[in-house]
Amino acid sequence: MSFSSLGLSESLLQAVAAQQYPHPYPVQQEAIPAILKGRDILGIAQTGSGKTASFVLPILQQFQGKAVSKSRRVKTLVLVPTRELAVQVSEVFKSFGSQLPRKVKTLAVYGGVSINPQMMQLQGTEVLVATPGRLLDLISSKAVHLSEVETLVLDEADKMLNLGFEEEMNKIFALLPSQRQNILFSATLSNKIEDIRENLLRDPVMIEIKAEEGLTPDLISQVAYAVSPEQKGPFLRYLIKSENMQQVLVFVSSTRTADNVVGKLVKNGIPAAAMHSKKSQGARTEALSKFKSGKTPVLVATDLASRGIDIQFLPYVINYDLPRSPKDYVHRIGRTGRAGASGKAISLITPEDQHHFKIIQKKMGKQVELITPADIDLKGY
Missing domain, CATH: 3.40.50.300 (P-loop containing nucleotide triphosphate hydrolases)
Structure with a gap:
C-alpha cells in the first residue's frame, strides 16, 4: 500500500x-x-x-x-x-x-x-x-x-x-x-x-497494532551481558569504545545513577550528558539537541525523561539498569529499530537481575542471548 x-x-x-x-x-x-x-x-x-x-x-x-x-x-x-x-x-x-x-x-x-x-x-x-x-x-x-x-x-x-x-x-x-x-x-x-x-x-x-506489526522488537538485534555490579561501569565504557558507538542512548533507573554514569564517562574521555526530571528544561533541551545532532554521542536517561526522544536511525540502546516492567523494556529498546531501520539493544545483567530478565523475555516472547564476557581486560576503563 x-x-x-x-x-x-x-x-x-x-x-x-x-x-x-x-x-x-x-x-x-x-x-x-x-x-x-x-x-x-x-x-x-x-x-x-x-x-x-x-x-x-x-x-x-x-x-x-x-x-x-x-x-x-x-x-x-x-x-x-x-x-x-x-x-x-x-x-x-x-x-x-x-x-x-x-x-x-x-x-x-x-x-x-x-x-x-x-x-x-x-x-x-x-x-x-x-x-x-x-x-x-x-x-x-x-x-x-x-x-x-x-x-x-x-x-x-x-x-x-x-x-x-x-x-x-x-x-x-x-x-x-x-x-x-x-x-x-x-x-x-x-x-x-x-x-x-x-x-x-x-x-x-x-x-x-501489535508490537510486531509496529516494527518494534523484530528489527532490533538484542544481546545481554552477564556482569557483576562492580563491572557495569567499566564494561559500559568498554562497549562504547570497542564498538565505536557514535550515538547511544543509555537507560538507568534513577537520576542519581544517571549523573554518576555521566561523570564516569566524561572522566574517561567519552562525551556524555544526563537527561532526567531534576534537570532544568533548558538543560534537557540542550542535551537532547546535542545528542540528536551527534555532538554528544552518549545520552544517559531515566524512563520518564526518555519520552519524546525520537531519532529515526538511532543505532544503539543500552539498558545499564533493567526497567521494572516488560512493557517498559519494549518501550526502551523501541527507541532503536524505528521506521523500518535496524538497531541494537544491549542489556547489562547482574546476578540479581537474571530472574527478572527471564520474566521480561517470557512476556516479550523472545529469547535474548546472555553472554558471559571472558578474557576482557577492563583495566583503564
Missing part, C-alpha cells in the same frame, strides 16, 4: 516523500483515511509504530482551504504527558507542514520554562501541543481559549493517566465544545482508558 492510496493531497504526498517515508505503516494505513472522514479514533499502538504521522498528516490536510486564524482560539489540541514529547510532536507538525501551500501555526507549551514567551506566541496558533498542567495555567491567564477546538488528540493517554494527570484532563475536557473529533492513542488498553473511551469517544474506529 502507498500513501497516495490513503486520500492525502498532492502537497502532503510531496511532504511525506521529502521525509523519506517508504510506505505507510499499519497504524497509518488504518488511521489516516478514518481521520480524514472525521471519525473518532481509539488507537492502541506502541512507540515507534508511526502513530504521530498517522494523526499529523490528516489534521494538516483538514486545515487546507480553511481561513487562517489570527485569534487565541485554537482549532486542534494535542495533549501529551511530557515536555519532550510536546516538542517532538510539534516538530512533526512543522516538518510536514513546511511544504504546504496553507501554513498552519503550531506551538508546543509545557512547564519548567517561563510562561510569558508561550503566552505571547499563542496569538494565531491553530495547533497547540500541550502538557495538561501548563495548558490549564494558560487558560486561567486567558492566554488561550478552547471553545473552538475542532480536533482533540490524546497522545500516550496511558502515560498521562499513570503520571496523575486525570484530574487536569477532566478539567480540560469540560472546557471543550461537545461537537469535535476525538483521537486517542495509548500503548495499552486499561480500565481508565476504557472510561475515557466511554465518556469521550463517539462510535470510534478501533485500531490495535
Whole structure:
C-alpha cells in the first residue's frame, strides 16, 4: 500500500516523500483515511509504530482551504504527558507542514520554562501541543481559549493517566465544545482508558497494532551481558569504545545513577550528558539537541525523561539498569529499530537481575542471548 492510496493531497504526498517515508505503516494505513472522514479514533499502538504521522498528516490536510486564524482560539489540541514529547510532536507538525501551500501555526507549551514567551506566541496558533498542567495555567491567564477546538488528540493517554494527570484532563475536557473529533492513542488498553473511551469517544474506529506489526522488537538485534555490579561501569565504557558507538542512548533507573554514569564517562574521555526530571528544561533541551545532532554521542536517561526522544536511525540502546516492567523494556529498546531501520539493544545483567530478565523475555516472547564476557581486560576503563 502507498500513501497516495490513503486520500492525502498532492502537497502532503510531496511532504511525506521529502521525509523519506517508504510506505505507510499499519497504524497509518488504518488511521489516516478514518481521520480524514472525521471519525473518532481509539488507537492502541506502541512507540515507534508511526502513530504521530498517522494523526499529523490528516489534521494538516483538514486545515487546507480553511481561513487562517489570527485569534487565541485554537482549532486542534494535542495533549501529551511530557515536555519532550510536546516538542517532538510539534516538530512533526512543522516538518510536514513546511511544504504546504496553507501554513498552519503550531506551538508546543509545557512547564519548567517561563510562561510569558508561550503566552505571547499563542496569538494565531491553530495547533497547540500541550502538557495538561501548563495548558490549564494558560487558560486561567486567558492566554488561550478552547471553545473552538475542532480536533482533540490524546497522545500516550496511558502515560498521562499513570503520571496523575486525570484530574487536569477532566478539567480540560469540560472546557471543550461537545461537537469535535476525538483521537486517542495509548500503548495499552486499561480500565481508565476504557472510561475515557466511554465518556469521550463517539462510535470510534478501533485500531490495535501489535508490537510486531509496529516494527518494534523484530528489527532490533538484542544481546545481554552477564556482569557483576562492580563491572557495569567499566564494561559500559568498554562497549562504547570497542564498538565505536557514535550515538547511544543509555537507560538507568534513577537520576542519581544517571549523573554518576555521566561523570564516569566524561572522566574517561567519552562525551556524555544526563537527561532526567531534576534537570532544568533548558538543560534537557540542550542535551537532547546535542545528542540528536551527534555532538554528544552518549545520552544517559531515566524512563520518564526518555519520552519524546525520537531519532529515526538511532543505532544503539543500552539498558545499564533493567526497567521494572516488560512493557517498559519494549518501550526502551523501541527507541532503536524505528521506521523500518535496524538497531541494537544491549542489556547489562547482574546476578540479581537474571530472574527478572527471564520474566521480561517470557512476556516479550523472545529469547535474548546472555553472554558471559571472558578474557576482557577492563583495566583503564
